Amino acid sequence: MRRVVVTGLGMVNSLGLNKSDSFKSIVDGKCGVKRITSFDVSDFPVQIAAEITDFDPNTVMNPKEVKKADRFIQLALKASKEAMEDSGLINNEGKCAEDIADRFGVSSAAGIGGLGNIEKNSVTCFERGPRRINPFFIPSALVNMLGGFTSIEFGIKGPNLASVTACAAGTHAIIEAAKTIMLNGADKMLVIGSESAICPVGIGGFAAMKALSDRNDEPQKASRPFDKERNGFVMGEGSGALVLEEYESAKARGAKIYAEIVGFGESGDANHITTPAPEGEGAARAMKAALNMANIKIDYINAHGTSTFYNDLFETMAIKKVFGSDIPPISSTKGQIGHCLGAAGALEAVISIMAMQSDTLPPTINQEVKDPECDLDYIPNIARNSKINAIMSNSFGFGGTNGVVIFKKV
Template structure:
């Protein structure tokens, strides 16, 4: 089947990551392939009264090494992550803004929650010291579009720029909408992805009250176990994953190194429940089906799926069901993994780092594992690349994410 889009073709030319497993793409990717786990006991606040006391924190991190210390003080932790990952991606793409039409370079970087640390710290200031002690930078620091604004200011990029908020599908939507911007002729280059920093007292209290997070506090490295019969909830991570997308003609004209092509995207809604996925997998299966159709790719052409795979009882079995619906007999042949077993769940940034992983899988032919898969759930009976990476010919990859509110998103990448 012909796989060339009727629109402008869009390629990936730059990658950036800040996460628990590495503050840059090479370190992050090496840790992923080694099956390392970035989850440990939370250190950013006292967790002794919380049912979940573990998380995938970005440790040994000093944003002032990567951005103006004044901007560090004025902005939230989530913004630090996104700004630095975006700078990495732009440098990786060797994008020279002095040679670009700034009106045709855009930025779409989303966050599922935004500046939680800012909200909590400034609320404490209000209660303890009064309204005059609330920072004048509070509002810009907490809003979810600020990463994109700062990145655009840094680059001088005047093209399409807005934030995306769709819970844990945020970054995937941001990348997909950036694809549409280039296809539609509104930009030549888009810097896109997600950033999140919600390992905070209030955020943890809320998720713990929902009973959504793992309570396997004694074994943090083993707590995230997607598709395993003994999974008991997700473990939060933090960080950012950013891509640089370009039209193929623009990338070729400037002699850019091309990682792969971004062929397809779709966004759907379950229209079922605010937190629980549809038990029939309708919305997710529709998103995957439409993404494949957008990419003009047959289901049997997909070599690898980077699954949402949250390690929650519902998500993993319903996602498995959706994959079976879309892929039929091929579902048992396609390689699938949940890298959240290693990175934790980065909420709105999850799709960003998982897109980076998808691209690196195509580039290297190394398929990341799902670690901690020791007792397979009978309802999760596909090939999840258990525990050890696999070397394989990987040409076409699908990455999917789901979010509270019923949002679903899927991307399809292909080797050039």
């Protein structure tokens, strides 16, 4: 089986428009959650989110093309451009070389896709009639258009895949890309997880499920994974991108190698459409599969850690079940950047790899009231310096879909 390494990273979220600024703010325990400004929330029970307020899509697309792409695609272009430049695989024109294009693919992910555009065009259809629907509506909203737009942007002509597995989508996209390279379907893969669902129907829909925190008066304290006072997740938006490459080709070209993918696991709960399997049984099976493949000691776990009661409790129970008495430090970075849904796994993989590179464990912020049922070392509030050789990143989604990936230093 061919070895797969990471040679490029990029991300954008509510704390930064690039990976360096974002990671520093995450490690410093800053929080990107604030009152929503993109639409009037006065009548909404939830009025907060980890919204990106300083992103200009004209910086990544021709202004005439912006209307053809939903915001989740625009954010993906921003993150993927950073990752591609970081990898050294594109030329001065921003394209990959023709001699590698056929063996260079894309694995993209989103949980919902162009929800904002779906909402706007539905309203237009009912209020003004079907003839007033934007002709770019459908191609702007499809999840696989992440791969469509980025493959066109960079001249990538290999496999073009898309994962739509709720909050596990970003991690599944990494796994699918790794499998493709391992099985010789491509030599290089751009992985992109992106989401932008902070719109009236997105916030209203999750609020109707009672899934979101309504701590509107204290937005910076609202997302509090594993804390006893948590009362729901906070929606975020953003994009994470990774360039994966076959190890020997990366080494031969002198690429900067961030990490190697050494294990992954996937499972299904077959239990409930929104609630995890009791005691995290499905999550535990995914973690076990990844550990069996990697056969390595884990030094840090980036938890799914949504700040919801059942996720935090059952993930804690699953980690105990899998690791026994030898449990590594754990943190959830959703307190800083919110829950970015289908982008979460890609963003958290980038964060975890950067943590490993810098030997810095990011904190779980807003750990103020200890939950006796979530009693592990969740790196409360303050980052920690620690030697990290291998990390695990967990993602669990609605429908009982689970993905776990393990990276190690090379």
